[in-house]
Amino acid sequence: MSRRAHGQIRSSQVITTYGPGALIDMPKHSAIVGGLETWPKTSDLQEILEPRLTSWLQMMTGVVAPQLFAPPPDSNDPREAARGIGAWRFPEWFIVQEAIGGEERERSRRLVHRKALDDRGRIDGRQVVATRFVRACPKGHVDDLDWRRFVHGADTCLRQLWLDERGTSGDLADLVVRCECGKSRGLYEATVLETNPLGTCWGTRPWLGRNSHEDCQLPSRLLIRTASNAYFPQVVSVLSLPDRGTSVEAAVAELWDDLQIVDDTSGLSFIKRKPKVAERLAPFRDSEVVDAIRAAKTGRTTDRPVKHVELDALLAAPEGFGDDVPINHDFHARRLPDHTWRRAARSDGIEAVVQLHRLREVLALTGFTRLEAVTPDINGEYETDVERAEIALEPRWFPAVENRGEGLFLQLRTEAVKSWLQRPPVTRRLEDLTRGHERWMTGRKAQRPFPGGPYVLLHTLSHLLIQSLSMRCGYPASSIRERIYAHWEGKRFGLLLYTGSPDAEGTLGGLVE
Known part of the structure; x- marks a missing residue:
């Protein structure tokens, strides 16, 4: 493997397109992107903190207390040593x-x-x-x-x-x-x-x-090599929420190097002689800290699906217009007063409109497949037994990027969704889609149930709104992403349309307005 730089890719592409194991054509060579062992040392990388995502990754991959690190940035100073991601020449x-x-x-x-x-x-x-x-x-x-x-x-x-x-x-x-x-x-x-x-x-x-x-x-x-089925990255993502970093699980993850040897409260008392440990664990009882440590060691988790937690935060947004000073720079959401939009045409099916003036999304690459993509469920989660190719010989951390931007969340009325599902044309169409989904799943290892009528409704509405928003706010439709919340259990339905950028300042704005 040559140590000279042979090409450049954007940091976000390391997660979505050219991660470890991807086949890539560079100006003078064809190569395969190397695993995490070819990256710079983690001490030279920027750590990304997102406890809910690391807890989710632990449950999904079995890696205890995983960390997240951003891809190494290219330096504009020619005097600095090159920092990059290794690649092996391939094929031979x-x-x-x-x-x-x-x-x-x-x-x-x-x-x-x-x-x-x-x-x-x-x-x-x-x-x-x-x-x-x-x-x-x-x-x-x-x-x-x-x-x-x-x-x-x-x-x-x-x-x-x-x-x-x-x-x-x-x-x-x-x-x-x-x-x-x-x-x-x-x-x-x-x-x-x-x-x-x-x-x-x-x-x-x-x-x-x-x-x-x-x-x-x-x-x-x-x-x-250049076919679309040569590399299917498995990417998981969460939105940063106001309570980020306040849970005992988050504290244990941050202090894992010190706490991984703890088995009981007496061992915890000994470790808490370190000032940084005692200060970080001060808000929690010793018993709950020990329980969190044991859960981390066994991979147990009591966390609800990430989208359920996100939906709680979106629905709990206070009323306002977002002109107040944001307390949290990762998440600033305000629910518009009903009188500002309720008189709009066809608004009867909408329960609430929430403007996200600031949001932060963290995406992490967990592995990949070839030839056939493994699709996540409607909560964005993969089965824990899915066969994925590893991105490191001994995974201890995962590459991640954070996007900052803005978004618009719509909550639909439950009764309106039920009424739509009872329409005869809708019923017939959903029956056709269900049969088509069953045929598509035949012979596939990872079986997924049909996502359901509410998901179809929200997904269809989402794409109609994306086209409309694109023309009104100037963003290309491909840069506006959707996040669908179709929770039959809680009878809650909504969709989030948002845009983001890896830049620290986020996007240029315009989507919310």
Whole structure:
């Protein structure tokens, strides 16, 4: 792995697009983004504090008292040492760019391994590019195609391999892998899973190092490096709420390095001889601190779903217009007085309108999948038994970013939602959607129940409002995000439309107005 900088990405892309394990094309190389072991030391990174998110991550991943750290920023000072995220060159098979022409519309290019290249990354003075075909499995493993095995089967022929293109479409049906010994095989055959043409997965995890493997018996599948199914990040997010950092769980998480050896109240009394520990734990009883420590060690949690807590905070916003001085710079919400909007057309189905003049969203990357995305439930939560590819050999912390911005929350009347669900056209449409969802879930490992009629209503309304807000406030529709709250248990329904930016000052404003 070279220590020189080879490219740049935005900090938010580290969480959503180019996190550990992602395949990326840089100006002169193709690579796979390295795991957390290739990041700078955590002492050189900015820690992001969000106790509700760390508690959620502990429950979901089993990592005890995890921490959150922001991606390393690029320095504008050329005298400073480069700080970045490591990447490994991948794949290791290349195609010689100079093609040898045969018949009309036929071109042949040599397939060569990295070991055949010279110090400048060329062969016989000719430039090469990384092949766009690799193999992968649903567990996230990825590896070079065994090109020789694909063509020859069990034979061990070592003669030159060629990639013949017999057309202009670039489609798999036009590509043939050929050996100078005379054997050849159409690349489209690599997609016929019944014959297992690419063999069993080797469990290769190149983002965690050249020699990182784990047991895997799944069949390998053809993957195009730049395809949309090459990397599905599993990202979880929470909104920062007014009570952030005041719970005993938050205090235990902050002091975990000191408290992880505590088993009872006597041990806690000894540790509290440290002034910082005693000061932070002063608001709590020793018994509840010990209970929180034990819960952290076992991974137990009594926290409600994060969206339930968020909805409580949104509905508890005091009435006002937001022109008062914010006490909390991460969350400043005011419920508009009814008389300011109730007379608007079609407002009968709305219970409350809340303006979020300030909000902070923290997003963390927990892992990823390939080939097939794992979708969270309506609360944004993943199943704890979901198979995800790890982003570190021994995860102890997670990469995260924080976005600051503003938003608009609408609470719908429960009776209005019930009335809408009883309409015959709605009933028929929901039956169609339910059947379609059941067909879509057939054969998938992670089973999700149909999210329900209220979710469909809120999601549809959300997209209509996003288009309208985009035209009125000037934000592109893609920058306005939705957060849906469809809680049948509590008969509470609402949606939050918001925008945010990693910049410390947040967005330019305009959405609330």
